Amino acid sequence: MTTLTAPETTVTEATRETRLRAAAESAFRDRKDQDLERLQGEIDALTAKALAANFDPFRDAADSLLKVLRLAFGQVARFVEGDFREQASFYLGQLHAVAEMAERVRQQRLPREAVELVTRNAPAERVLRTVVDRGSIGASDLATEIGMKDSNLSTLCKELTSRELLRSDRFGKRVRYSPTPLSHAVVGHIGAPALATKAASAAAGAGAAPDWPKVAASAAAASLDRGNVLACTSDFAGGIFTLGALRGAHAVVIEPSGDRVLIESETSEEKLRLPKSIAHSISEQMNAVIVHGGVSPLSGNEVFDWCGQRVRAKAEITHEGKRYRVEFLDPPNVSEEKVQTAFQEIEDEKNRLEQFQKFYARQVLYTYDGEYAPAAKTLGIKAPQLKSMVK
């Protein structure tokens, strides 16, 4: 899936041009250090914008930036006498700018030692994944979750903290750990466990928008860390959008609870009540896009490509929590094939789960040497149900 970012507004360009003009005028008129610093600050802001534009798949941001740069060049060039190409400072300035960009790129690239520290040390990797997944966790809870003694964990976390792989906050005698930018980047780089989606992680790391189904899968896989036995890997969100598109909707809204969906079309608004069992997964999938995909829904202009058509997704904060709104930007184009595929995916998943359930029940029965009563009790079901399941 790809994203589109809205181009710069002309009001912003005009403001920037005015600021640059003012900064250049006072800098070269009065030659005061502070005015020169201010001009440098404006140029540094443009450098940051140039780097950000690098991650945009479309030209709009770069076009807008070039427009500003041309104006800026003119603002400064009028203070130069003679042919500036003959002056060393002209080349010095270019080297300055290139160095600035290179440094920004460098700071955003992974330090190899930090990655190796994690990849060569299984407990370190477990700690990092758990903290990234949880967002913030107390030291004792972390120790319990990954099965380490408090003292060993403390030593390991100290090393991770010293490399900016973890943040540690102390309050009285309690310590809490939370992720740093490097934590997220390293976890993204080494990929999700089991359901390795390296492409999605690398894409997320580089700033491009990840493939939605793969990100949804990695988010669902992350739910394993919260103690679930089975991970749900179905793209329920995709199924909902297929239904919406089938009904000619221009938007689908997923309520914060996850079990209510609004299908909005030009002529009507239809509320659907989804099974409660998938509510959590839907929210997780939408959140995975927001958090793992680097989408900034509050800026409101993220456009995705979903199965060949453009959709815009944004999260809205309500009293009850996050509500996700997905708008079809093009007239819905749902072929029979798409509907069948979605249905088949659900059917396949249902079959997979049934098969796994059967396998699981059988293995528990074998553990109890074929005795249905204790096996059924362990599974929390009645013996006749178990018999029927493993037949």
Added chain:
Amino acid sequence: MPTPPEIFRDRYERCSWIFDLFAYGFDFLNGRFFPPKLEARDTDWDREDEEVRKRNLVELIVQADGDIPVEVRRYLRLPGDDAGLETLEFGLRLYSALNAIDRAVADLNYLAAFVRPLPGRWERTTEHLQQKLRQLQRSAHGYVVFQPRNFETAGRTWYARTLASGRWTEIPPRGVNLADFFQNLVRIREADDCAVDIRLLNPAQDIEMDSSELRVGIVPLVDSLKANVTDASLLPGPLRIFKETAAPSAFGIRVDSPKDPARPCDELCERADAALRCLADRGAQIVLFPEMVVPDPVLARLREVLYELCDSGKQRPALVLAGTFSRSSKEHVSSMPFNVAVALNDRGEELWRQRKLQPYEMKRYEQQRFGLERILDSDSCSEYMAFVPRHLQFVDSRRTGMRMVTLICEDATRAPGLTTARELRANLILAPVMAGPLTNDCGFAKELDPVVNEYDAVFIVANSGPLARAAWKESGPPPLGILGVPLVLPSNAFKTHKLLVDPTPVPGAGGLEVLYYQLPET
């Protein structure tokens, strides 16, 4: 004093920028709330942090890009009355909210080893940061800026290795400072007697140092003082101390006219050249020259030496504080010059200049001590220097994660220089001085030690010989340098500094000596 509740409430309600909220919240909590040491309250913090996590406040703050997310205000639930604002419960919520802001902004802390402002995140704030010259606040008075890296980051640093060597030990934690609980942001109130700027070094000029060792060199440059009839010579070289004016009584340092105008300050230049090459060869990373002994011709020579060392691929210091001398400032026309320090990088390029902020007043007893009473003959004789307008320049280095500042002599012992440096958490303080002997009880040690006790910082005081030797009554040479680090040296009465007293002769330079010290010690 802490902000009164009604003022905090007013500011909070009018505030629309997240970093102004940080400023106001910090000012309100400072002196009123600290994370308690009673274990009973720790669960309350756990609970609040879980609440922050459930509400996803950190991510919402990032996405809001400078605005204050509604959820943050909802979480804070400002109490209706002022008494409620002063309860521990609200203090804890406010602290947790500020902590969330501190965590959220990690993406942008350019002094961290790693930053990752993803596309679409923090765009507006990034622009604001560049345009406001590294300051994050918008309407709040004072500053909200990023914190420098502590010395333990990046693993195998000189700090960790020195601690492991056993000769230095950790400073026992004492006292509570609200600033210690934040890792990315620093909040300071406005210094109303001094303009403050933070410059960010361009990567093309930034300093790079091997962090596994700290190697420091000091060049006293001039050795002794010889009182003449109406002045005193600083030897060797062409520098003299004169009484510039009688009323008010003021002294200055002048340079004798050179025998060969094409080679001004020849002797000093040769000494500086040889000393710098010696320390470069030894591997010194930071070299300091003292106060008022490096006139422009010597500065030019230092730049040439560094350029030549760079050009020939030889090892050389990453940073040279090329002392100070009286210089005019292009911005301010004054009949008196300023006392200006110049910092150079490893290629001899000028990185920053710093004017002295506080005049030195040499009292009569000091004049007697230094053998200058007959020449200066006054109860108090001030430096013949301009000091205003005051401007303190901090310089941030992304490569090293350091915030550097030069505090010239008196500036290293009092406001506004020392207090502002401390509040902004400058972690490399360079102090060129012209003073008496540097002892454990001298003003520099007494005033700078508390800085390294409070947070990770290094200070280096570099003195010249004349006044120190004139006043030194003990056997052996007087200490002419101090290195302060955030560690305790049991062998120096558990001080957090080392007196540099063992000079190293510079080969083939006729009695010229330098000071060199490294951590961990060999």
